[in-house]
Amino acid sequence: MKLQLQMIGTGSAFAKTFNNNNALLHLKNDKLLIDCGFTASRALMELGVPLEAVNGILITHIHADHVGGLEEFAFRNMYAFKRRIPLFVPASLATVLWEHSLRGGLENKAEGITSLSDYFEVITLEEDEPCQITPDLTIRLIPSVHIEGKSSYSLLLNDKLFYSSDSMLNRELLLKLLADGCRYFLHDCQLQSPGMVHASLEELLELPIELQRNMMLMHYTDDMPAYIGRTGVMSFIEQSKTYTFSLD
Numbered sequence: 001m002k003l004q005l006q007m008i009g010t011g012s013a014f015a016k017t018f019n020n021n022n023a024l025l026h027l028k029n030d031k032l033l034i035d036c037g038f039t040a041s042r043a044l045m046e047l048g049v050p051l052e053a054v055n056g057i058l059i060t061h062i063h064a065d066h067v068g069g070l071e072e073f074a075f076r077n078m079y080a081f082k083r084r085i086p087l088f089v090p091a092s093l094a095t096v097l098w099e100h101s102l103r104g105g106l107e108n109k110a111e112g113i114t115s116l117s118d119y120f121e122v123i124t125l126e127e128d129e130p131c132q133i134t135p136d137l138t139i140r141l142i143p144s145v146h147i148e149g150k151s152s153y154s155l156l157l158n159d160k161l162f163y164s165s166d167s168m169l170n171r172e173l174l175l176k177l178l179a180d181g182c183r184y185f186l187h188d189c190q191l192q193s194p195g196m197v198h199a200s201l202e203e204l205l206e207l208p209i210e211l212q213r214n215m216m217l218m219h220y221t222d223d224m225p226a227y228i229g230r231t232g233v234m235s236f237i238e239q240s241k242t243y244t245f246s247l248d
């Protein structure tokens with residue numbers, strides 16, 4: 001299948017000239033948002049995509065640039081669109097997402113609203129088990145190394161496209177995926193070393209060239225333009241542009 005992927009934002013958590021690093025998948029009958037940060041609804045509006053067109057959301061981990069927009073989606077789906085859309089959440093994060101992030105704004109005991117399931121059709125995803133999202137798209141959660149002691153996940157789409165979300169570099173994993181036939185790698189990239197909780201450009205430039213050839217960089221800081229031409233054969237994925245990936 002041909003996957004149409006549009007980054008509604010490609011910025012790091014604190015970027016101001018780029019939106020939060022969130023992706024919109026334009027599927028045959030669905031629009032699935034991968035992560036929903038605090039800039040997501042404005043980014044969609046600027047792209048001319050009505051909030052109502054998004055009929056599924058997948059969350060990779062609990063940082064505001066990945067979940068900070070969920071409250072608006074919850075309220076608008078409940079009160080304006082009167083529907084519950086699927087929310088794909090890693091099983092390890094389902095309780096935490098409600099208890100530690102969303103409950104403060106969304107709980108309304110007077111109306112009997114006490115859980116995430118009141119707003120969304122919560123579908124929990126298990127690690128390393130492919131989940132059939134649509135008839136022609138599966139997504140597998142791969143635990144990522146991001147913040148010690150906090151669960152976070154990278155994604156593998158149809159075994160062909162790796163989407164790191166937020167992760168430090170895991171060279172062995174990337175090499176194994178490449179050997180197993182993965183064709184595209186979208187990786188977060190901290191332009192200045194050290195990468196801290198992300199992969200740094202310096203580390204990514206040390207990967208075997210056959211991996212770098214298939215690598216697109218995302219989750220970058222505002223000074224990204226100064227790095228154009230300094231990423232070897234790797235390219236920056238551009239905010240707003242729709243890319244087509246062949247996942248057959």
Ligand SMILES: O=c1ccn([C@@H]2O[C@@H]3COP(=O)(O)O[C@H]3[C@H]2O)c(=O)[nH]1
Pocket residue numbers: 012013063064065147166196197
């Ligand atoms: O132990 C920590 C925790 C957080 N941070 C910063 O906060 C940001 C949160 O979103 P992010 O995961 O996109 O990027 C993170 C980093 O920029 C960090 O440098 N070290």
Ligand SMILES: [Zn+2]
Pocket residue numbers: 012013021063065066166219
């Ligand atoms: Zn992030």
Ligand SMILES: [Zn+2]
Pocket residue numbers: 061063146166
């Ligand atoms: Zn993060």
